[in-house]
Amino acid sequence: MGEGGNAIYRRDAIPVEEAMRRIAERIGFVGIERVPLSEAFGRRLAEHVFADAPLPHFRRSGLDGYAVRADDTAGASPSSPARLEIIESVPCGAMPQKEVASGTAVRIMTGAAVPEGADAVVMLEMTGTETKDGRSYALVRRPMNGGANITPIGGETAAGELLLAPGCVIGSGETAVLAAFGRSVLQVARSPKVAIIATGAELLPVDTPSPLAPGRIRDSNSAMVAALIREAGGTPLLYGTVTDDPGAAATIVLRALGEADVVVTTGGVSVGDYDVMTDFCRHWDGELLFHKVAMRPGSPTSAGIRDGRPLFMLSGNPGACYVGFELFVRDALLHMQGASAPSLRPISAVLAEGEYAGIAYQRYVRGVKAGETVTVLIRRVLPFG
Numbered sequence: 390m391g392e393g394g395n396a397i398y399r400r401d402a403i404p405v406e407e408a409m410r411r412i413a414e415r416i417g418f419v420g421i422e423r424v425p426l427s428e429a430f431g432r433r434l435a436e437h438v439f440a441d442a443p444l445p446h447f448r449r450s451g452l453d454g455y456a457v458r459a460d461d462t463a464g465a466s467p468s469s470p471a472r473l474e475i476i477e478s479v480p481c482g483a484m485p486q487k488e489v490a491s492g493t494a495v496r497i498m499t500g501a502a503v504p505e506g507a508d509a510v511v512m513l514e515m516t517g518t519e520t521k522d523g524r525s526y527a528l529v530r531r532p533m534n535g536g537a538n539i540t541p542i543g544g545e546t547a548a549g550e551l552l553l554a555p556g557c558v559i560g561s562g563e564t565a566v567l568a569a570f571g572r573s574v575l576q577v578a579r580s581p582k583v584a585i586i587a588t589g590a591e592l593l594p595v596d597t598p599s600p601l602a603p604g605r606i607r608d609s610n611s612a613m614v615a616a617l618i619r620e621a622g623g624t625p626l627l628y629g630t631v632t633d634d635p636g637a638a639a640t641i642v643l644r645a646l647g648e649a650d651v652v653v654t655t656g657g658v659s660v661g662d663y664d665v666m667t668d669f670c671r672h673w674d675g676e677l678l679f680h681k682v683a684m685r686p687g688s689p690t691s692a693g694i695r696d697g698r699p700l701f702m703l704s705g706n707p708g709a710c711y712v713g714f715e716l717f718v719r720d721a722l723l724h725m726q727g728a729s730a731p732s733l734r735p736i737s738a739v740l741a742e743g744e745y746a747g748i749a750y751q752r753y754v755r756g757v758k759a760g761e762t763v764t765v766l767i768r769r770v771l772p773f774g
């Protein structure tokens with residue numbers, strides 16, 4: 390078939406970084422949709438969100454107490470409190486009707502609008518009250534600085550300020566900001582639809598009771614990959630399992646490529662007689678991006694693209710399948726949703742125990758970092774001692 394000289398079909402292993410690059414340069418934004426804020430949690434924003442008004446948009450009291458003129462409290466002390474006539478009480482949500490003139494105070498609640506004329510709020514605990522001739526007075530026992538306990542207009546956010554940028558994940562904090570600024574409907578990245586196809590004649594549905602027939606195993610990869618897809622903001626579509634019949638596998642993979650944004654297969658990608666994905670790669674009308682990666686586990690991991698839709702062929706070995714997803718599929722899904730930064734970041738660590746000899750390929754092993762289980766990439770191991 391005239392492909393003997395092609396390095397991809399010869400399955401020359403390429404470095405992990407090169408494989409990542411080949412995927413990244415071929416993957417684009419998945420498109421936008423509008424969702425209500427109540428359904429936006431975990432999605433990626435696909436618009437700039439600016440403050441359409443200052444926050445707060447009125448001078449806001451930070452305490453329960455009295456709105457006063459700071460000058461009126463100069464020199465006040467417990468033995469000689471400032472005596473200010475209480476002219477009004479302002480609950481939250483109401484606007485004060487009166488202006489605070491010298492010698493007066495307004496009872497105010499946390500979050501309420503500070504009346505004109507007042508430039509400080511004194512907390513209730515610093516005051517006392519007195520009634521005389523049918524009038525009520527606040528006794529302020531300490532001097533106040535101008536501006537004390539008042540959030541000015543725009544004190545949290547100025548009008549026009551950029552609140553959230555495209556690509557950011559909408560978590561609980563972002564949700565609060567969006568709600569505060571009235572964004573009940575948002576433009577977010579569409580959740581990529583990701584088809585999952587597990588290959589292998591040995592595979593049984595998860596609900597198959599024990600004991601399993603000899604040689605048979607439950608399909609754990611589909612469930613794992615579905616969970617990983619959800620973690621990455623995608624929507625998994627379970628296509629089930631396919632046996633090792635090349636025609637049947639090709640039919641279902643091509644159907645999935647027509648229906649989903651991304652297709653992930655597991656298994657059948659090595660050099661076994663029944664490795665259907667290896668066979669598929671040689672006959673499909675898509676473009677193979679790589680067919681072997683210089684890594685362990687998961688060296689047979691392959692990827693291709695057809696009509697702009699990526700096909701990830703992960704190794705069947707569950708550990709290799711996991712590593713292949715982490716390295717190649719996750720960032721592809723995040724990138725499709727507008728994320729700019731790669732999700733994996735290298736850290737350097739010293740291996741506490743064990744040894745790896747004669748490493749030709751990069752190794753990804755499970756490790757524990759300060760109590761947290763992580764996947765560790767071992768590039769180079771220095772001999773002990």
Ligand SMILES: Nc1nc2c(c(=O)[nH]1)N[C@H]1C(S)=C(S)[C@@H](COP(=O)(O)OP(=O)(O)OC[C@H]3O[C@@H](n4cnc5c(N)ncnc54)[C@H](O)[C@@H]3O)O[C@H]1N2
Nearest residue numbers: 587589608609610611656657658659664687704705706709
């Ligand atoms: N002659 C060679 N043999 C193998 C090579 C090689 O280079 N030359 N590579 C080995 C490596 S490394 C790996 S990894 C595997 C890759 O195998 P496949 O991707 O073809 O996967 P399968 O053969 O289908 O299965 C491998 C293993 O994983 C189990 N499996 C498969 N699917 C699932 C599933 N959905 N859930 C749970 N477990 C699954 C399967 O039963 C096998 O045990 O090839 C080596 N061989």
Ligand code: MOO
Nearest residue numbers: 685686687688709
């Ligand atoms: O590369 Mo295989 O994935 O060693 O197990």
Ligand SMILES: [Mg+2]
Nearest residue numbers: 657659661664
């Ligand atoms: Mg195999």
